[in-house]
Amino acid sequence: MPAHLAGDGVVVFFTQNVPQSGKGTTVAAESQRTEEESVEVREEPSENGAVASADGEHLVDLYKKMILIRIFEEACQRGFRQGKIGGYLHVYIGQEAVATGFLDAFKEGDKVITAYRDHPHALLLGSDPKAVMAELYGKGTGLVKGKGGSMHLFDVERGFMGGYGIVGGHIPLGLGFAYAMRYQQTDHITQLYLGDGSMHNGAFHEAANMSGLWGKDGMNPCLFIIENNQYGMGTSVARSTAMTDLAAKFDAYGIENEKVDGMDIEAVLEVAHRATQRVRETGRPYAVEALTYRTVPHGAADFFEKYRTKDEVKKWRERDPIGLLEHKLLERDVLDEESLEEIKGEMKETIDEVVRFANESEEPPIEELYSDVYAGQDEYLGEE
Amino acid sequence: MPAHLAGDGVVVFFTQNVPQSGKGTTVAAESQRTEEESVEVREEPSENGAVASADGEHLVDLYKKMILIRIFEEACQRGFRQGKIGGYLHVYIGQEAVATGFLDAFKEGDKVITAYRDHPHALLLGSDPKAVMAELYGKGTGLVKGKGGSMHLFDVERGFMGGYGIVGGHIPLGLGFAYAMRYQQTDHITQLYLGDGSMHNGAFHEAANMSGLWGKDGMNPCLFIIENNQYGMGTSVARSTAMTDLAAKFDAYGIENEKVDGMDIEAVLEVAHRATQRVRETGRPYAVEALTYRTVPHGAADFFEKYRTKDEVKKWRERDPIGLLEHKLLERDVLDEESLEEIKGEMKETIDEVVRFANESEEPPIEELYSDVYAGQDEYLGEE
Amino acid sequence: MPEKTYREALREAMTQEMESDESVVLMGEDIGVYGGTHLITDGLIDRFGPKRVIDTPIAEGGFTGAAIGMAMMGMRPVVEMMTWNFSFLASDQIIQNAAKVRYFSGGQVEVPLVIRGPNGGGVQLSAQHTHSLENMYGHFPGLKVVSPVTPHDVKGMMLTAIRDPNPVIFLEAGALYGTKGEVPEGDNAVPFGKARIAREGDDVTLISYGRQVNLCLRVADRLEEEDDVSAEVIDVRSIRPLDEDTLVESVKKTHRAVAVQEQWRLFGVASEVASIIQEKAFDYLDAPVIRVSGAEVPAPYARNLELAAFPSEEAVASAARQVLYQEVEA
Amino acid sequence: MPEKTYREALREAMTQEMESDESVVLMGEDIGVYGGTHLITDGLIDRFGPKRVIDTPIAEGGFTGAAIGMAMMGMRPVVEMMTWNFSFLASDQIIQNAAKVRYFSGGQVEVPLVIRGPNGGGVQLSAQHTHSLENMYGHFPGLKVVSPVTPHDVKGMMLTAIRDPNPVIFLEAGALYGTKGEVPEGDNAVPFGKARIAREGDDVTLISYGRQVNLCLRVADRLEEEDDVSAEVIDVRSIRPLDEDTLVESVKKTHRAVAVQEQWRLFGVASEVASIIQEKAFDYLDAPVIRVSGAEVPAPYARNLELAAFPSEEAVASAARQVLYQEVEA
């Protein structure tokens, strides 16, 4: 069962054991749905294929996750403005459907790696939101003991391999995981998240090429998930490359690819399960470009945005993934306005508690400065 | 006039003022040949377009150049085995038609940059073969005063910007030249040579992407010339990437591209003039993958070649660019066997003289160790 | 003299040189339309246009290499490394090409290139975003490396850097972009290779650079107050070339020295300083040169840990006291 | 004990560990089918297959990063950097990920990774192919850096490196791959952090590592013959951690030291050594520690220039004489 958000005393409210009955959307040609599954979606998607559309309960579950992320991220922004959170802070507001959809296809044993916009990935994998927030608050109760901060979340036990601050630098690591998982003869895969801006960096190129190459021997089950939020900081895709079809860039590496509307959780879900399954079965990489948008500034410290118009932001807000999902839930009579409000209300309370926990936690003990430098006997090689 | 091979006392034997009358091969659609030009091919190709095929005299000229390269390179290999040449030595044997063809389209003011397999580029741009050989012999009379050796030939006055030893590392520099030439409002271009193996390196990716991007504003007249000799050291193209169409990799950067038979000098010539003209006119990059083969080991120190079969080498030797050209010259009655032998004989003598010069030259004076570290007043910042 | 921030002084130097020399261009990530992540280049794209203020993709190696190519063609690019932490990605270009191409071309080219950006720690930027790379780049012949700490010097050294025909690694005290100081109008070019005596004193020499100079000045005040000790503070400011004479002269006067750096101890600037002093002022030293460095750990995020990782007033004062009151045998 | 070449000793260590531990794999350019450009891995692909001896594209950053990922998953990759000169391209992966990911993950992962290859000059490899990067990598906490010079040590330290749960920068004396020495069969693991006394002596300590150890041994013989001086030669061999004690103990005995390195002077290993000795053996020193380094120029190609650029017997002997016969005041 998804220990998910089950932090000490935090209400667990995601539906468990979601049955996945197909409801309209396409099923990947090469895979077939089995009848009547009552496995947990996140932990074990259908044995031999992709899910089709999610049913109502499943959508509600995903809705709650997206709301969790949204409210958590808003709390982060407040914490930053209050000076409680330091360093660099990048939130996922506007992009929630992407990680939420793809991690729905996560299977225990899989590995997830991303850059610095990493809170949702930890939360969705079940890291305790209290520990995540405490990390941002620089506390000893933090997910990585206060040592990494916002950009360096890790929850290795749950498959979350981090949390990296150098654009593109994490990409080669993801292939390494994928190789290792095949070398160790498991059927696990890597979900490797990357930004549009990172694709013009050499690290991406070298990694994608090697992934394609190793994939020929079935040694690289790596799903590249491009979070194309249209900008790398203030530089739009069109100002960073002459060839703006990011998915198609994978052609150069022999990696099959497609695009998905990253604002529509159902669309993401469909491709997520299908692509995940395919990568798992073949040991070959696959790439999905999710078209999305961050409706907030790049980093929490950014105070002006010369590089895009208010109008543009407004237009994208109309396709806000949470708004879109609410619309579906209402339209399909899965939830009414009141229940939506209720969910948000509950989540706010939860997050208030999370923030309180982070705030009240102690700073890490000073000895922590010197630990974890080396593994084994020589943790610290300096003086004192 | 091509000062070309006009080293001190070295016979100048390339035809000057080569008229370019089309003779059969295709003319690029967008360009037209003017009547009766008697300009030097290398210095000024037709005003408003590509050349078509070369006439007999021109072919003889190119033949001599290719023979020069071949015999020069063979002399290098001997010098290496004799211990006269140190360090790393990479020769161009088998690939002669590529640089010879492309540099036929070189126009004064253009810039040429390549990696370490750089002797032909210097020779074709008119560097004194004596100075080139003396460089390899580590002498003060060398092209770069004995400081760079085989991998670092430079002849900036003639447009040769080097000679680099880090695979891929020179590629970004080439774009910089191209940008500068437009910034300085000239119509010059960069001829940027790169190996098949270098294309999987991040430097290539970042550079090609920026070139495509800058090209949108006409700010990157850069002709990428891929010397695809099938291997990066012992690793074949197919063992280094899952997508082996190297020209097509430029699609990812919005750079138009094509392939050419790099063993057929006439084919190279055609694309060289057409592509050069196009890049010059548009300020946009263009890429040509020349399919070729080095029929010798990667480096002069390599003593075994487990990575390819003798049979494969033999097959490619049948398409040796010099052999192919000889065949054409004979078939078209441009030269007879005897004149071919005569040309080779003369060239051997010339190169013998070149080698003698290199051998008899003095080592650089020890003060040279300390010069050229910094420009301006502080040439050397160390002690003594 | 007008007071300006470090940021303004820096921008002023670049603007001045861009106005007087068309070959000067700026390049980097988000320096144009976005205004620069640290606002150093804010407004310059409007003034000089996108051909001279060039926004690049996130490709440190690629754009640094392109800038080297431009410099070889006679342009004078000033490249922003958004932070020096990203420069590992460009280190091949910087070390293998910029530093050496003049030499291995037998002097046929020059590389008048400046690479600039914030160096050193900030506030809780954590492990991947906290580096002091002066020793790393300072090791390589062919490069010049400077590290100005005052608004005056950042302007003056930037003027010198842009005019220098060699590649200059320009390490800004990123944590001090907002601090003010006197900055002359016009041309206050500061030569490289000359250390600055930030405070005169007789009893002990505190040697440092970058934001640690301010730390040393505070410690000097404290030593004066608490110990009645007169400390001289030297701002090395030019890492390569390094002004050995000023260091040695000072120690010949004070007989005691402490070298302070934010970077890690092994193979750092302080080791070089100690090494030079013991070599050139051996007979004048009344105590070993003591080094104060950052803790030997990747930078932690939590503020309390981070503060413990950077050199502190206490650590510097205690090192000074150690060299001051040391019993000397022999 | 059987005599083996440095190359054979190295291969033996890797082979032994591959046989006993399935998680050990090799990666790098042309290490498999081609046999390794320096033949270190020759024959291993036939023995262990292409899944354990992985030929990579020319993508130093990419494959080093992939190896870090494998190591984080419990594999033990041994990456060949064809030569360390290419490692600038991987320096971001090495410094930002390998060295730090354990720390910034709060200890959740280990990175049992070895990156190995030839370091230092060869014969006329010229500017881009001649670097000694021990100080560069040695600066960063999280890495271990070693530099064995004997066939015995290269085997023993490789065994230790592969078993170490941390990233190890393994700098081979590339110029000595063909030299022979005694190498025990089986397990001769050499611990990190312990310097080796290559020759005992009483009058002066020559401190070095890599191929300069052999140079120092020759100089020691010469000093014995020509000056009747007994020189101790220390092979540092472990750059990080650095064995300060052995250095300090030796100098407490000899009172005089020369530190020799092929690398450039500023911020090099010799500066660190000098700095440590003056700090910890101040009262024992009868002369300053003198450093002998490579000339402050990119490596030239011509053999006569190259020889003048590397430390020579003459330079080391003259430095030794300088510290031996120095008039000491005070």
Ligand SMILES: Cc1ncc(C[n+]2csc(CCOP(=O)(O)OP(=O)(O)O)c2C)c(N)n1
């Ligand atoms: C190598 C490197 N260069 C620059 C930066 C500074 N930087 C941080 S985030 C960012 C933009 C990245 O854009 P993208 O990959 O699209 O991710 P997004 O922030 O949009 O999620 C930049 C340039 C960095 N962290 N690393």
Ligand SMILES: Cc1ncc(C[n+]2csc(CCOP(=O)(O)OP(=O)(O)O)c2C)c(N)n1
């Ligand atoms: C960054 C880097 N990695 C490795 C090497 C070693 N090396 C020298 S040449 C070469 C092969 C390059 O192949 P390719 O680009 O196809 O050029 P070719 O030699 O075939 O002309 C390699 C790996 C290097 N010089 N630089």
Ligand SMILES: [Mg+2]
């Ligand atoms: Mg983005």
Ligand SMILES: [Mg+2]
């Ligand atoms: Mg090749």
